[in-house]
Amino acid sequence: MAKATMQLGTLTCPSCMTKIEKALENQNGVENVKVLFNASKVKTNFDEGVTDADKLTDVVTGLGYEVQSVKVK
Structure with missing residues (x-):
């Protein structure tokens, strides 16, 4: 399992x-x-054999939120 931390634009609610x-x-x-x-x-934690940080970023941006950076460990 990999760990991802995404820094987003300001959440309003x-x-x-x-x-x-x-x-x-x-x-x-x-x-x-x-x-x-x-x-x-x-x-979040994710299985690198199933998904990756780019796909997770796409999910968040698809909802209309800005992803400023992503760190994966």
Whole structure:
């Protein structure tokens, strides 16, 4: 399992947090999604054999949110 941290543009409401969490949790190979509202960050674990950080970024940007950077460990 790899760990990804995405720095987002400013989140404007708590429902944004829920929307992002649900969308990422529905992706195959993704576990432990946590959106940090005040920091505008998303932290998650994912199986590199099933998905990758680019696909996860596409999910978030597809919802209309800006992904400023992604760190994978």
